[in-house]
Amino acid sequence: MHSEVFLVLFSPDYFRQRLEMATKTQKYNFKEIEDKWQRIWDEVELYRAADSPDPHNKFYMLVMFAYPSGDIHMGHFRNYIIGDAVARQQMMLGRDVLHPFGWDAFGLPAERAAIQRGIHPQEWTLKNISVSRDTLKKAGISFDWSREVTSSLPDYYKWTQWMFIQLFKNKLAYRKRGFVNWCPEDKTVLANEQVKDGKCERCHTPVIKKDQEQWYFKITHYADRLIDDLDDLPGWPENVKTMQREWIGRSFGAEIDFEIEETGEKLPVFTTRPDTIYGVTFMAIAPEAEIVDRLNLGGEYKEQVEQYRQKALARSDIERAAVTEDKDGVFTGKYAINPFNGERIQLWVADYVLAGYGTGAVMAVPAHDTRDFAFAKKYGIPIKVVIHPDKNTALDVDQMEDAFVDYGPMVNSAHFDGLAGKEAIGKVTQYAESQGFGRSKINFKLKDWSISRQRYWGCPIPIIHCATCGLVPVPEDQLPVLLPKVKDYTPKGRSPLADLPEFINVKCPGCGGEAERDPDTMDTFVCSSWYYLRYIDAHNDSEPFDKDKALRWMPIDLYIGGITHATGHLIYFRFFHKFLKDIGWVTTPEPAQRLFNHGMVMDSKGEVMSKSKGNVISPMELVANHGVDVTRLGMFFVAPSDKEVLWSNDTLTGVEKFAINKFYPLVNCLRGSQPDLKQYFNRDKLSADEWKLYIKLNQTVKKASDSVEKLQFNTAISALMELTRDFEPEKVSNEALNDYVILKAIQLAAPMIPHMSEEMWRQAGFEDSVFRSDWPAHDPNAVIGDTIEIAVQVNGKLRDSVSVAADAGQEDVERAAFESPKVVRFTENKDIIKKIYVKGRILNIVVKG
RNA sequence: GCGAAAGUGGCGGAACUGGCAGACGCGCUGGAUUUAGGAUCCAGUGCCGCAAGGCAUGGGGGUUCAAAUCCCCCCUUUCGCACCA
Incomplete structure (x- = not known):
């Protein structure tokens, strides 16, 4: 821009014309400009993260690992642009930024495609990844692709296997026979998190129980820390922390030993x-509980109990949950002894007792537990009141319509009578402890994590079964255990790998004898439990990652993903991190400092977008028609990031007009003054209008930063x-201020509309990227x-x-107020009782009469 | 059933720590421009009322000089947990 020319042409009309010309003649060519900057950013490696960042001035921006399904949908797009804007702003704040991406590439869809179309899952997966990666690049997301990881490639899963072995060596990976969730459709074991309403999360088939030997990770070992450390995560949303607390479900109580009479x-x-x-009048045992086998049942009881057990096991979880109202069970003919008073109580087998919680047996107190009450009523079992609501109120068994479950003074309880609440619990527990038939005990709902899957497309479990040595981990220098090719992926209820003798049969690393590899693969949640650490050192082939680099980059400063992972992934990932801390690989107690859940993107009617409904709007289609920046701007503008969005393409109308017709043409108003962007303006050097504009700018800077x-x-x-809107160049004769305002506005917009801003920055004459300029700071004055x-x-x-005046005191404000006819009209002839003045905001005059 | 969060114009949404409710945008109305459509520009737009003014943040009560914001009750919606002894 030449200032001489400018001087000649400078007039209010000049700017009008420039603006109009700009909108009419040079239509913003988003395609050309976006392509150009994506290419240049790539060439200059703008997004390349430092290898060894300053730990005090770094920012690790993480978005959740994605399954490579080929096309990205609105939800992904929203997730990634939020992270992208943050990453870009952090760059401008001068931080070393790590903003990586990768693929959660193992899992069922690839295997399904393989079965249906005969393509190898790896091939299918890599093809999808390549499409998805191109799409994300086109979307201008600032990922550092040099650190991309793919969980299904050996250089990654080698270290997933290494993780498994570390857990195994620390006795946190173990095998156990037990009832597991089984999906009859997918023919595989499911973790509790993969069961929704008693159905398989993926295919919605009702899940049944199956007795199998499986691999488990002992996540329960970390249950206390997983709950307690939530208190040190102020940056996590309360709802997620609550969900995790409830999921882990810690409850304090006592364990009391009853004795089987016979x-x-x-x-x-x-x-x-x-x-x-x-108040215990009977005991109920879960149908699955092994102790039932040892009760020595006889005659008709034996038969009835067996029948009942069979029936209960055949029921799916939904059916079992459905009988909540109508509890059933069967008497075993046997009795147990309450150690406190020696009373004989009936022993029942009942469906409402969960096998997996506590010891799979409960002491039933019908008078004070709703479920026990319903059961006792149904089968005519005695009900005995041992708690009263208070000292003066007694409960009458015959009048009770439901159990009384609150705390209150104990009655009919020998020498404990009169004790209540916590004190009572403490005394009773102490007594049991002193007598040797009880102890205080903490129980968790959280169960150990079942991780083995009888499927092909997953990370092989690096264990060898040897008849002599037992379970032997594959020596670490022999990792990875490569996933071999198979001919048939069709699920048969056992892993496809089990049918490959060349894979299965190996020599035992311990004794050299004939042995067999474990045929199962791991749950994909294992792969995604440590990926954030691999990004830190993605190409390390001698270690999972370098400890020093991890020390510098960790913790994750902001982790963005959907709320759907609140109890699954986000617990597993915290568990892994704590384990890695215990074995000295990381130093922070928690992996992520701040967690953010973006809202879902629905269609305009509030329905989930899905192919079957035909209401899917592709973000890339919008990008093709409006450009990345406008699409991003629309998504940002429609609602705050945590709120659900009902997407309508109309959303783009306003932001498109703003970006193309109003914002971009601002570059035409630059006057080439090259102001110092680090300086603040002095009030004396500016006209009243200019000072007003300068204030507006600083307010904008503050607002945008917040x-x-x-x-x-x-x-x-x-x-x-x-x-x-408020910027009127014809009222600004101070060239430095004029340009200063425009340049700062470009910087503020840059995280949201990166291509347009970069183009404007370049047109303003800067050689280097706007993302290497300093994020504006507002002038506090x-x-x-x-x-x-x-x-x-x-x-x-x-x-x-x-x-x-801004510095006016209360008197000045009052004086001005009483000059107002409107104020006078409402105050005259009235007694003024008091006047409340809130500085800079409001004056309230209280009158009477 | 239990727990949590949220209810603001025709719509999406603003509103610091209790201090001018409705920023910004969509839509709508009128006008300018245009052969027309579109685009653009200007003005208006919570409701009632000619006006003065009154009424308005799901409903009802309360605290306060002052409440979308704090407290209590109720309604609705969303989410989570749903026999965890």
């Missing part, structure tokens, strides 16, 4: 209410819209104008507003 076998039961111990911090880009955009509007209320009702 066999003398001890049967411990867990209870949170030891204070109701004298908004990005809170990930509420919608308000950042509205601030920029206001600034653009210029956020409040010279004069401010004070609202004036009379008795809390707004009557007028007055304009006073």
Whole structure:
């Protein structure tokens, strides 16, 4: 830009014309400009993260690992642009930024495609990855692709196997026979998290129980820390922390040993209410519980119990849950002894007792437990009151319509009578402990993580089964155990690998004898439990990652993903991290400092977008028609990032007009003054209008910075819209200020509309990227104008507003207020009781009469 | 059933720590321009009322000089957990 030319042409009309010309003649060619900058950014490696960052000035921006399905949908797009805007702003704040991406590439869809179309899962997966990667590049997301990881490639899963072996060596990976969730359709074991409403999360087939030997990770070992450390995560949303606490489900109580009358076998039961111990009238055992086999059942009982057990096992979880109202069970003909009073109580087998919780048996106190009450009523089992609501109120068994479950003083409980609540629980537990038939106990709902899958497309479990040596891990220098090719992927209920003798048969690394490889593969949640560490050192072939680099990059500063992972992935990943800390690989107690869940993107009617409904809007189609920046801007503007969005393409109308017609043409208003962007302006050097503009700019800077911090880009955009609206170049004769305003606006917009901003920055004459410029800081002396509007209320009702100097005191404001006819009308002839003045905001005059 | 979060114009949404409710945008209305459509520009747009003014943040109560914001009750929606002894 030549300033001589400018001087000649400078007139208010000049700018109007320039603006109009700009909108009419040079239509913003988004395709050309976006392609150009994507190419240049790639060439200059703008997104390349430092190898060894300054640990005090780094930012690890992570978005969740994605399954490579080929095309990205609106939800992904939203997730990634939020992370992208944050990463770009952090670059401008001068941080070393790590913003990586990778693929959760093992899993069923690839195997299905292989079965249906005969393509090898790896081939199918890599093809999808390549399409997805191109799409993400076109979307302009600032991922550092040099650190891309793919969980199905040997250089990654080698280290997943290494993780398994570390867990195994620390006795945190073990085998156990037990009832597992089994999907009859997918023919595989499912973790609890993969069961939704008793159905398989993927194919919605009702899940059944199956008795199998499986691999487990002992996540329960970390249950306390997984709950307690949530308190040190202020950056995590409360709802996620609550969900995790409930999922882990810690409850404090006691374990009390009952004795089977006939066999003398001890049967411990867990209870949170030891204070109701004298009210126990029967005991109920889960149908799956092994102890039932040892009861020595005879005659008709034996038959009835067996029948009942069979029936219960055949029921799916939904069916079992459905009988909540109508509890059933069967008497075993046997009795147990309550150690507190020696009473004989009936022993029942009942469906409502869960095998996997506590000891699979409960002491039933019908008077004080709703479920036991219903059961006792149904089968005519005695009900015995041992808690009263309070000292003066007694419960009458015959009048009770439901159990009384609150705390209250103990009655009919020998020497414990009168004790209540926590004290009662403590005393009863202490007594049991002193007598040797009980102890205080903490129980968790969380179960150990079942990780083996009888499927092909997963990470092989690096264990060798040897008849002599037992379970032997594959020596670490022999990793990875490569996933071999197979001919037939069709699920048969056992792993396809089991049918490959050349894979299965190996020499035992311990004794050299004939042995067999484990034929199962791992749950894909294992792969995604440590990927964030691999990004830190993605190409290391001697270690999973370098400890020093991890020390520098960890923890993750911001982790963005959907709420759907609240109890699955986000617990596993915390567990892995804690384990790695315990064995000295990382130093932080938690992997991620701040967690953010973006809202879902639905169609305009509020329905989930799905192929079968035919209501899918592809973000890339919008990108093709409107450009990346406008599409991003629309997604940002429509709602704050955590809210659900009902997407309508109309959303783009307003932001497109703003970006193309208003914002971009601002470059035409530059006057080539090259202002120092680090300087603040002095009030004396500016006209009144200019000072007003300068204030507006600083308010915008402040607003935009706050908004990005809170990930509420919608308000950042509205601030920029206001600034653009209020900026009238013809009223600005100070060239430096004029250019300063435009350049700062470009910087503020850059995280959200990176291509357009970069193009404008370049047109403004900068050689280097706008993302290497400094994020604006607001001038603290210029956020409040010279004069401010004070609202004036009379008795809390707004009557007028007055304009006073910014430094005006209460007297000045009052004087101005009483000059207002409107205020006078409501105050004259009335007693003024008091006047409340809130500095810079409001004056409330309280009158009477 | 239990727990949590949220209810603001025709719509998406703003509103610091209790301090002018409705920023910004969509839509709509009128006008300018245009052969027309589109685009663009200008003005208006919570409701009632000619006005003065009154009424408005799911409903009802309360605290306060002042409540979308704090407290209590109720309604609705969404999400999570759903026999965890």
